[in-house]
Amino acid sequence: MSDVAPAATLAIPPRCAWCAADLDADARRLAGRTVCGACGVATTTPWPSRRELDEAHAGAYRPQGGRFAGPGDALLRRTRGFLARRIDALAPPGAVLDIGCGDGALLRALAGRGRAGLGLELGADEGRSPRAARSAAIPPRVVEADVEDLDEGWAAIVAWHSLEHLPAPGLALDGAAARLAPRGLLVVAMPNAASVQARVFGDRWLALDPPRHLVHVPAAALCARVRAAGLRVERRSHLRGGQAAFGWLHGLVGALPGTADLYDAVRRPDARKVGQSPGRRAATLAAAGALTPLALAAAGLEAAAGRGGSIYLEARRD
Numbered sequence: 001m002s003d004v005a006p007a008a009t010l011a012i013p014p015r016c017a018w019c020a021a022d023l024d025a026d027a028r029r030l031a032g033r034t035v036c037g038a039c040g041v042a043t044t045t046p047w048p049s050r051r052e053l054d055e056a057h058a059g060a061y062r063p064q065g066g067r068f069a070g071p072g073d074a075l076l077r078r079t080r081g082f083l084a085r086r087i088d089a090l091a092p093p094g095a096v097l098d099i100g101c102g103d104g105a106l107l108r109a110l111a112g113r114g115r116a117g118l119g120l121e122l123g124a125d126e127g128r129s130p131r132a133a134r135s136a137a138i139p140p141r142v143v144e145a146d147v148e149d150l151d152e153g154w155a156a157i158v159a160w161h162s163l164e165h166l167p168a169p170g171l172a173l174d175g176a177a178a179r180l181a182p183r184g185l186l187v188v189a190m191p192n193a194a195s196v197q198a199r200v201f202g203d204r205w206l207a208l209d210p211p212r213h214l215v216h217v218p219a220a221a222l223c224a225r226v227r228a229a230g231l232r233v234e235r236r237s238h239l240r241g242g243q244a245a246f247g248w249l250h251g252l253v254g255a256l257p258g259t260a261d262l263y264d265a266v267r268r269p270d271a272r273k274v275g276q277s278p279g280r281r282a283a284t285l286a287a288a289g290a291l292t293p294l295a296l297a298a299a300g301l302e303a304a305a306g307r308g309g310s311i312y313l314e315a316r317r318d
């Protein structure tokens, strides 16, 4: 990875993982992260080692049988179908690169529309890509590589809730912008560290997700970097990036006594970080049901105020 990424051995990262500025006296120390005085992006502190990251992304994070209980995984596939249709309509002809492609659902949906694609995923070369990706009729091509190592000329490059998992996400974004074909489309979705929910829930905000999320980026910092890379932002949304209402629901349920972690409660048993008794899980899900209208209202209000829980943007190379 890049030499501007914070050193793996230091508990306090010396540099901002987003803009590479020194995290010196101007930096603000918070629980589990340090806010850069230059760009406002927070870098996860302590900075995890590669081994810690591998462990945090393996096992329960993404088990072979799927992550979510009930209709969750099917819903996720369906939303990837919508995204594939949108990318296919907006991008010029050509292949699509999916940075952090997970189980390859977006690439398969794009293949169904006749779009060739390549996925980048941690551990892909070691045969650890999820079963769904390997068993597809035409398995999407998935490799472990940095975007900076690839050739240019992509019709679209997608980073769907993946930049925040990279050790040098700012450089990856610059690299993606530089590798778009003329009129090529960049699609990014990530948590918005400047959202109302981030402020309300503070150190227990769902999208901090340590140690997997290495940076915590305000939407304005993301847009500024995309523009600085020479792209034109065509669309910015606080609803299309997903997770906005769930962030509220997770935080509200977690504030009630006797509840368990909601994110774990909606996952399959083998996809949970911590085991849950049936009674506690039932209480957690019941609380979630009761609080859903409130969470939806809060997510709608913060999005309308331009401070939604996630940021989705489409940007084009002219």
Ligand SMILES: [Zn+2]
Pocket (backbone or CB within 6 Å): 016, 017, 018, 019, 020, 021, 036, 037, 038, 039, 040, 041
């Ligand atoms: Zn910075």
